[in-house]
Amino acid sequence: VNDLLVKIRNGSFRAIARAITQIENSDDAAMAIVSKLYKDGGHAHIIGITGPPGAGKSTLVNELAQLFAANGEMVAIVAVDPSSPFSGGALLGDRVRMLDLSNHPRVFIRSMASRGNLGGLASATAAVVHVFDAAHFDSILVETVGAGQAEVDIANNAHSTLVIEAPGMGDDVQSIKAGILEIADILVVNKADRRGAMRTAKSLEMMVDMGQAIGFGHHMPLALRKEMGETLASQTWRTPVLQTVANKGEGIKELYDVIGSHRRYLESSGEWRAREENRSRREMERLLQERFFASFQDVVPEAVRTDLVKAVVRRELDPYGAVNHLFERYKR
Numbered sequence: 001v002n003d004l005l006v007k008i009r010n011g012s013f014r015a016i017a018r019a020i021t022q023i024e025n026s027d028d029a030a031m032a033i034v035s036k037l038y039k040d041g042g043h044a045h046i047i048g049i050t051g052p053p054g055a056g057k058s059t060l061v062n063e064l065a066q067l068f069a070a071n072g073e074m075v076a077i078v079a080v081d082p083s084s085p086f087s088g089g090a091l092l093g094d095r096v097r098m099l100d101l102s103n104h105p106r107v108f109i110r111s112m113a114s115r116g117n118l119g120g121l122a123s124a125t126a127a128v129v130h131v132f133d134a135a136h137f138d139s140i141l142v143e144t145v146g147a148g149q150a151e152v153d154i155a156n157n158a159h160s161t162l163v164i165e166a167p168g169m170g171d172d173v174q175s176i177k178a179g180i181l182e183i184a185d186i187l188v189v190n191k192a193d194r195r196g197a198m199r200t201a202k203s204l205e206m207m208v209d210m211g212q213a214i215g216f217g218h219h220m221p222l223a224l225r226k227e228m229g230e231t232l233a234s235q236t237w238r239t240p241v242l243q244t245v246a247n248k249g250e251g252i253k254e255l256y257d258v259i260g261s262h263r264r265y266l267e268s269s270g271e272w273r274a275r276e277e278n279r280s281r282r283e284m285e286r287l288l289q290e291r292f293f294a295s296f297q298d299v300v301p302e303a304v305r306t307d308l309v310k311a312v313v314r315r316e317l318d319p320y321g322a323v324n325h326l327f328e329r330y331k332r
Ligand SMILES: Nc1nc2c(ncn2[C@@H]2O[C@H](COP(=O)(O)OP(=O)(O)O)[C@@H](O)[C@H]2O)c(=O)[nH]1
Pocket: 051, 052, 053, 054, 055, 056, 057, 058, 059, 060, 093, 094, 190, 191, 192, 193, 194, 244, 245, 246, 247, 248
């Protein structure tokens, strides 16, 4: 393991690939690796990219990565698919499209699929991000298929969150979930070569204007940030709406520049620290939940849990009462 860690710190792609496989296969391996490497990280800009399937996220990420690499940066792409329990599966298309990057010396691409439980995938993704960070990658692009909670988890794991939309996916303002706007630092209308792009962009602009008043664009509610003693009054970020044609490389340079501006904004406003704190807290809480539940499963036999489920179905017991039983059993 120590040999592996040294190689990761030196940026060996093979060592990184091996570490990621170990993380995917076992929580204990993830713990062993992250506990040794964590102190080496803290420099990478973690960029989350989310949005509905087919919006062009992978194409866009591919283009962005090439630009990062052309500027001498080390860049990692992590494509996460919470909807697919099969390794590869839905992401195979991504792999094929990303082939032109697969041999680039400064670009590392990895896809991760769910093994059935979302929490596990989120934790594994966070661990993989720590590995890239320790291996001195400058930017880590995390692509997730928009699937509700997963988007929010990604946003909580990223410094900057890009939400990619495409025209014709319902131009109604209502069809674009408010939750999405809440997590977006940068909004992108991709497929700007298609009809209705301008209209989608205008709708988004309007929603940004409305949301601005209630503190969207920050992961933490305004009240909480005030509580933390931050003085953000003079510095605010207005979520920009950009248009791109990813498959033709149009608008990518502008997007790249805006991502850089957002990083500088985070650093100069104090928001970077606030987000680091938010990220760390979420990650710890998730790990704690996983640990508690694993410990619970160890202590209380499956048969006991099944019996209680049956009792609830028969209405001999209510769900709260059943959980009381389970909890008492656990504490004994
Ligand atoms: N017309 C058009 N097609 C695009 C654009 N960007 C991506 N595509 C195509 O849209 C399809 C879905 O792209 P993909 O990147 O896999 O979307 P993802 O599911 O969001 O990752 C692919 O066939 C792309 O070639 C664009 O700007 N304009």
